[in-house]
Amino acid sequence: MYYSEELVEEVRSRNDIVDVISGYVRLQRKGSSYFGLCPFHSEKSASFSVSREKQMYYCFGCGAGGNVFTFLMEYEHYTFPEALRVLAERAGVQLPEQEMNEEMRREQSLRSRILELNKMAAKYFYYQLRQEGGAHAMRYLKDRQLSDETIHHFGLGYANKYSDDLYRYLKGKNIPDELLAQSGLMQVDEKRGMYDKFWNRVIFPIMDVNGRVIGFGGRVMGDGKPKYLNSPETVVFDKSRNLYGLNFARTARKKQLLVCEGYMDVISLHQAGFINSVASLGTALTSQHASLIRRYTDEVILTYDSDEAGVRAALRAIPLLAEAGVTARVLNMRPYKDPDEFIKALGAEEFQKRIDDAQNSFLFETDILQQSYDMSDPSGKTAFYEAVAKKLVGFEQELERENYLEAVARRYGVSADSLRKMVNSIALKGMNFSRTEPVRSQTARQDKEPGILKSQKLLLTWLIEYPSLYEGARRFITPDDFTGEPYRTVAELLFEQYEAGEKSPARIINHFTDPEEQSKAAALFHSTLAVESEAEREKAFKETLQNIFLSSLERRRKELSPTDMAGLQKLITEQKRVREIAAANFSFQA
Structure with missing residues (x-):
């Protein structure tokens, strides 16, 4: 963490989660919680719950959950430091820069400097497109029927025909060669020294979901090779984890995303009104792309080219999306090659009809297989x-x-x-299937949760819902009796809080920095069990406690040396305490 736990907790406690999420999701109070439609998956009935008491949110439909930091990280795609800064500013909390260690400071400085450098380059390319030397590039874009508004919206530019033009411009701004070499904007070799990565190309700035320029794509003017060129990977640019146009598409709030092959497809579709269009960046769709897509939608329309390469791309993408829990359909653009060509020929209305009629991905696979x-x-x-x-x-x-x-x-x-x-x-x-034809469910597969993990989750939920249970439970179990992560860590933090006389599940979530880990931790406080009476609830609690207690004894027995008779005798003695659990009285008070 960049900042002390006390400071992070201060920022969290001064940003009420209901107030923050209400700015994104329409919430209605039901009992002690607030409910709304989940912003992380499509649904018709509200299963997204926000608790003011716990300062946590949880979706009973898709499992998304966490505290106020998690929400901003997932919804806005902020890093933890970015979410912390936004919430600190909202609450009027001053964040001291000196909390970062030297290594963190250097990394953040490098990221910030490269982002600023990319911004400068994007402005320079944008300027060059509108000069006399960029006239042929502007003509190319106009010939592609792009409007001035679209060209401006996507920040399109031009890198002129001189291979040291951007280098000389940036050196004039006193940018050191070391930073230029790390930025991805320059090439370096022994003979030529440092020169521009992009020259004589129409430039497509690549932005992250927050609208920051993280890299560039360039389309050559003339017959040069390669036709399209992308920035290399840098500390701010990872092509397997970013999608072109997602910064605009994520605000569309459509039920699906249209996934295309290239920049011009996305731009043409956006100009035609399909602002939920994105494209991978000069690479095939990856599992990271699929996971990124899943944060915004659970349905994709693959709008790849209708040629053989486009078909292969679709066949590769379908199982990756399925594994991420994203349903895919395939759009038929024949007799046209790509979305740009289709829309120019038949218009947006006909394209929408093709979207509505897009083919189920499994049937698409079988149609291709039939050939x-x-x-x-x-x-x-x-x-x-x-x-x-x-x-x-x-x-x-x-x-x-x-x-x-x-x-x-x-x-x-x-x-x-x-x-x-x-x-x-x-x-x-039990036939073995070919590796070339992977067999996958169309929906994401979920491993069945072992019974002991269900018991652990249920116990942690009860301990949060009814703090009065803690004194009774601690007589029989400790955090060491919990298995796996994040179960054991959450139990340790919860037991520590109760021993200190406090209860703050949202603070426990702060211990985890990865949003996925935070959601897993949040799920441990939202287990449910249908019981019809107080007697049934107490009986279920005792059985849950017994399951965890006996499972821990069995695990310790397996770890014993065969010659450790004293250890075995101790376990046999402890096992008799199961009867004490059955005879104990537990208080269910919130």
């Missing part, structure tokens, strides 16, 4: 059905598998019963 088989030959047709059956086996949920099986049967004119028998036969044989 590898001779459907006029009986053996070829059988082989195709077998290949599809292998893919159907991959659906873990029986209802989901059945729905897709019936859809496939209708689509390819095969008996659903015959296909079902083939699927069952393959499943029973």
Whole structure:
């Protein structure tokens, strides 16, 4: 952490979570909590809960959760220091810079200086496009039917034909060579020294979700190679973790994102009104991209080119999106090659119709798979059905598998019963599937949570909801009895708080710096169990306590040396305490 725990806690405590989140989500009070539609996934009924007492939020639909810092980090894509600074400013808390150590100070300084340098370069490219030397670049953009407003909106520019032009400009601003070398704006070799990375190219500034220029893309004017060139990775630019246009698309609040192949596709779509369009940056879609997309939507329309390369890109993207929990559909642009060409020919209204009719990704995969088989030959047709059956086996949920099986049967004119028998036969044989055709569910797979972890989560929730339970529980268990992370760490922090006479689950969340870890920790305070009476609740609590106690004894028994008779005898003695749990009285007072 850059700042002391006491200062972080002061900032958190002076920013009421209900007040902060109300600026983003419409909340309605229900009992002691506030509910609204979750901003992290699409839903029709409110499952997003915000607790003023706990100073935490939790979505019972998608599992997103945390404290006020987590919310800003997830919603605004801030780093923790950025979220801290925003909330400190909101609360009028002064953050001392000296809290950073020297290494942190250097890293933050380098990031800030490169971001400022990128901003200077973006302005310079923007200026050059509007000069006489940039006339042919401007003509290229106009020939692509881009309006002045669109060109301005995306900050498009031009790197002129001299390979040292930007270098001389920045040196005139007293920028040291060392910083220029780290910025990604320059190339360095022994013969030529330092020279511009981009020259004689239309420039596309690449921005992060907060609108900061983190890199550039350049389209060559003329026949030079490569046609498109991107900034190298720097301390502020990672092409596998950023998407072009996401800074605009994230504000669209549409139910899906349109994922394209290139800059011009995104720009053309935005100009036509489809501002929920993004593109990967000169690379195929990655698992990091899929995870980034999942923060904003759970549905994607793949609008890749209709050529063979576009089909391959879609086939690669579908399983990555599925693993991240994102449903994909594939847009058919034929007879046109890409979105830009389609919209120019048929217009935005027809493109929207194609979006509405986009094909389910599984059926798209099977259609492409069918092209590898001779459907006029009986053996070829059988082989195709077998290949599809292998893919159907991959659906873990029986209802989901059945729905897709019936859809496939209708689509390819095969008996659903015959296909079902083939699927069952393959499943029973446990056939090995080809690595080239990975079998995945269309929805994100979730490992079944072990019973002991459920017990631990339920106990932590109860201890937060009913502080009076702590004195009774601590007689039988300690944080060492909790297994795995973040269970044990959360238990340690909670027990420490109660021993100090306080209770602040939101402060516990501060211990974790990664938003995903914060959500996992928040989930430990939001477990539910349906009980109809006080007696049932006490019985469930005792059974939960017994489960954790006995599981801990069993774990310790396995760790004992076979010759440690004293240790074994101690465990046998402790096991008798299970009866004490059953006989104990526990108070459920909030």
